[in-house]
Amino acid sequence: MNLSCLLCYQASPSPVCQWCEHDIFFFDNHVHNQNLLAFAPVGRHVRHAHIDALTVLGLHTWPLSRLVHQFKFQHSLTAGKVLSTWFVNKKQHHKAAPPTLLIPVPITSTRIASRHYNQAAVLAKAIGNAWHICCDNRWAVRKGSTTQHHLSKTERVSNAKAVFALSKHCLDRYIARWGEKISVAIIDDVVTTGVTVDVLAALLKARYPSIVVEVWAMTFTPPPKSSLFNE
Numbered sequence: 001m002n003l004s005c006l007l008c009y010q011a012s013p014s015p016v017c018q019w020c021e022h023d024i025f026f027f028d029n030h031v032h033n034q035n036l037l038a039f040a041p042v043g044r045h046v047r048h049a050h051i052d053a054l055t056v057l058g059l060h061t062w063p064l065s066r067l068v069h070q071f072k073f074q075h076s077l078t079a080g081k082v083l084s085t086w087f088v089n090k091k092q093h094h095k096a097a098p099p100t101l102l103i104p105v106p107i108t109s110t111r112i113a114s115r116h117y118n119q120a121a122v123l124a125k126a127i128g129n130a131w132h133i134c135c136d137n138r139w140a141v142r143k144g145s146t147t148q149h150h151l152s153k154t155e156r157v158s159n160a161k162a163v164f165a166l167s168k169h170c171l172d173r174y175i176a177r178w179g180e181k182i183s184v185a186i187i188d189d190v191v192t193t194g195v196t197v198d199v200l201a202a203l204l205k206a207r208y209p210s211i212v213v214e215v216w217a218m219t220f221t222p223p224p225k226s227s228l229f230n231e
Contacts, residue, residue, distance in 0.1 A: 006070060006079055007063045015082050016067075025231060026058045026090055027220075041227050042220055046194035050201035053214040057087045059228060060190050060219035068189055068219055072119050080119060083189075083218045084126035091216075092131075099214055100182040101174055102128045102135045105196060106142040106164070123218065124187040133185075136174070140166050140200060160199040166207060175208060183212035192221040 004010065005017040012018075033039040035053040037046065046054060058064045067083055070076035104120035112118060121137050128135040144163045174182060184204070186197050194215075201213040222228045 006076070006082070007066060015078050020063060024058060024064055025061070025228075026086070027056055029091070036220070041222070045223050045226075046191060046220070047198045048194055050198050050205050050213065051194065051215050052212050054191070054194075055091060055185075055214065055216050056191065056220045057083065057090065057218045058220075060192075060221040061229075064219050071122075072115070072189060075116065077117075077122065080122050081126065084123050084130075087123075087216070087218065088127055088130040097183075098131055098133055099185040099212075100134070100178055101171070101184045102133050102187055102216075103139045103171075103184050104135070104137060104187045105200065106137075106140050108142050108144065119189050120187045123189065127187070127216070134174075136171070138167055139170050140164060140203070160196050164196075164200055164203065166203050171204070171208060171211075180208065180210040181212070183214065185214040185216045188215065188217045190219050190221060191215065191217040 003012050003015060005012040005020055006015050007020040008017060010017060027036065032042075034055075036056055037043040037048050037051065037054045042054070042056070048054065060068065064083075067079045071079040071083065102124040104118060104124040107115075107118045107120070118137070121135075124135045124137075127133070142163050143165070171182070171184070186200055188197060191197065197215045197217075201215075204211055204213055
């Protein structure tokens, strides 16, 4: 069956044609560091007071940003499947010991009603199924409807602290089963300043001091004039 590429709209046997995929910048564990917090062009722009590691598929620039937009705002589960498949295939050797649990960044019930799914939860489920890692969608809640993208970094911190909260039992049953030193990966579609995921990591570590918190994201938004634009 002939398909059209989600990006260039030419006939393609896969959702994204080989030519478009070839043009995409993907982070390489061997070149950019397995933990991107140790890679200066990313680490110095991402808040990580409470995050232990960061793994990202690629840059939030065209064409990856187009796929994220289709997935997030145009109900394209196919675009989400492409992103999760790429993440699995290109990050399969990212570390020897995978996290115990995948936990998607929560969205509000209003967003769920309009979008019909939490994009981070869809990604977490696909990645978890591929790597046989458990997922939990009820570990935290998000209240209110304020979005982060138009806020300053300081405003993002205040907003995130106000809108996110851990659920009553959160990860208690996993701690009881696997012990206090479990590792989790917070799943998100886009990391820009890192404020949201860092606040969530802080909440987790306040309740479970021995937990290890990674962040897995599909894209990172580089700041203006970032050296990453030259790669």
